[in-house]
Amino acid sequence: AVMVADLEEARRHCQIDKAEEKLLMSPGSPIVLMKWKSDSNITQAVAPGLKYLGIMLPYTPLHPLLLKETGLPLVMTSGNLSEEPIAKDNDEALRRLSSIADYFLMHNRDIYARYDDSVMIVEKGIPRFTRRARGYAPYPVRLPFKSKQILGCGAEEKNTFCLTRDNYAFVSQHIGNMENLETLEHYVNTIDLYKKLFRIEPEVIAHDMHPEYLPTKYAKELADKEKIKLVPVQHHHAHIASCMAENGIREPVIGVSLDGTGYGTDGHIWGGEFMAADIKKFDRLAHLEYLPLAGGAQAIRKPYRTAIGYLLALGIGLDKNLPMFKYLEKPELEIIKEQVARGINTPLTSSMGRLFDSVAAIIGARGIIQYEAQAAIDLEMLAYIAPDETGSYPFSYEAHGGMNVIKLHDLFVAIIVDILKKTPEAVIAARFHNTVARMILETCQIISSKTSLNRVALSGGVFQNRLLLRIIVPLLESADFEVYTHRQVPCNDGGISLGQVAIANFSEG
Structure with missing residues (x-):
């Protein structure tokens, strides 16, 4: 995130609406992710490939002094090594961070508790948390x-x-x-x-x-x-249940829970889930079809492995003209084929997050990630380039008892046809987002016809995708659903x- 001296300077770098301005100036002083202006002089290296920039204003007396001395926006990051807690004490900071920090500014006021900066967005006019910490926790x-x-x-x-x-x-x-x-x-x-x-x-x-x-x-x-x-x-x-609790709902809802990974009651990795639920219990009524993660956790770090595993499992030919083949060597391809054929280290998943990853890899947008959800974020950023695209891809349902399984063969075939026709990446990305929105709407309609439920709760990390959220909420509302989303805690x-x-x-x- 970038700290700037005041609101006027923030406006030089980002488009800021009234709700975002209010949030930036609020006592909680969060980082607010806002649309990055093309003429901003903050280098793209701060947030490579992204269309949103995290901006924060000074929130301690020390910050204005630092900003005045430099006369520049300051890139701010937590005082910790990746995946470790923030260093709390001076001696601890010197010991743990001396290999990455050139200078240390010490203070004689002890830190009582470790708190990251809160990170928020404003979508559909509503402030929403990506990370809830300083300024908000532990407010009940x-x-x-x-x-x-x-x-x-x-x-x-x-x-x-x-x-x-x-x-x-x-x-x-x-x-x-x-x-x-x-x-x-x-x-x-x-x-x-x-x-x-x-x-x-x-x-x-x-x-x-x-x-x-x-x-x-x-x-x-x-x-x-x-x-x-x-x-x-x-x-x-x-x-x-989290979405229901913060919205004060106790009546049953159609729950749409889309994320990367979650342990299912059948021992598989869930992540593309549709359920009839209240706070006490749930009934899983639909999900994305199970497909193999070739190499398990390695497939998450290398989405091209996910994509290849999916295509092999779906019986779709591996056309060497697909952009994803730039990421791998022939020996690895043979290993993936063997893994999928023999079911070796290929856990099954119904994850929507992995579906985003696989599409990003197939079109060549991102085959290897450096941070969580990077491939899905790249796909979202691409889709913004084709804002007027209304097309989508086919998918189908297969009923198993009371369960509707969302089949993905036709979706992947149609995407590959678009790739081989040289359809722009941005158009494919936009069509895929439209497809996911249609998938959510149609699945909710199927469940509603069986259960008479008309409330829909949206949760899971996939709904951090701002484009998907702004497509799906009005789509559901226009179909007479009451839609509940997160406001007080992250999705x-x-x-x-x-x-x-x-x-x-x-x-x-």
């Missing part, structure tokens, strides 16, 4: 029910935890990805701090169903030690802990 979310004292341990990525009492849910600041002992230590210490701060002693602990997540292991150890009731919660149900995994505590409150046994 008011619940539509009186809650037991519960600890929700959150997800593995973009972790937050949540503690409840009475009608209030105290969602923590962004903790980060739970991938190392340093972050786990920060997580445990912050839980202890919140318990003291709000005088909460959990009588129930809720956790994600994934057995290998660090928060799951912590929950099980704590429950065993304290003899506390333990409630496992399915990841995508937690997304929908990504940063909101999972709120859903966990809501579900656990009504868990029986």
